[in-house]
Amino acid sequence: MEEYELRKLISERVKYFRLQKKMSQEKLSEQSELGVKYINKLENQKYDLKIDTIEQIIKALDVSYEEFFNFKFTSSSDELKELLDTIAKFEKDKQLLIIESILNLLKTNFKESE
Numbered sequence: 001m002e003e004y005e006l007r008k009l010i011s012e013r014v015k016y017f018r019l020q021k022k023m024s025q026e027k028l029s030e031q032s033e034l035g036v037k038y039i040n041k042l043e044n045q046k047y048d049l050k051i052d053t054i055e056q057i058i059k060a061l062d063v064s065y066e067e068f069f070n071f072k073f074t075s076s077s078d079e080l081k082e083l084l085d086t087i088a089k090f091e092k093d094k095q096l097l098i099i100e101s102i103l104n105l106l107k108t109n110f111k112e113s114e
Helices: 005-020 025-032 036-043 051-061 078-088 092-109
Strands: none
Touching (some): 005 025, 005 036, 005 051, 025 036, 025 051
């Protein structure tokens, strides 16, 4: 594992969610009450992060902790990103139904070892 792997992952997630929400660095700066330069340096892995700062940013991005810290799909395929983006457009309760349906479809039609 790289020396600063967690810093890299968090920086990537901040940028990913900022772009998902169509926010500029300036807007995220306003929402999180952090400087624009700080947001820029954070996304470029130039700062050590404090837990309080991460929490401010997660709140400003309006995502759950679970969603933010789900690093599994950070560097996944374009198809998976498109699927997640499409699901994200629905309300939370519909998102859960869609995910459950996809999981049931996979369990029914595909074995995990395939």
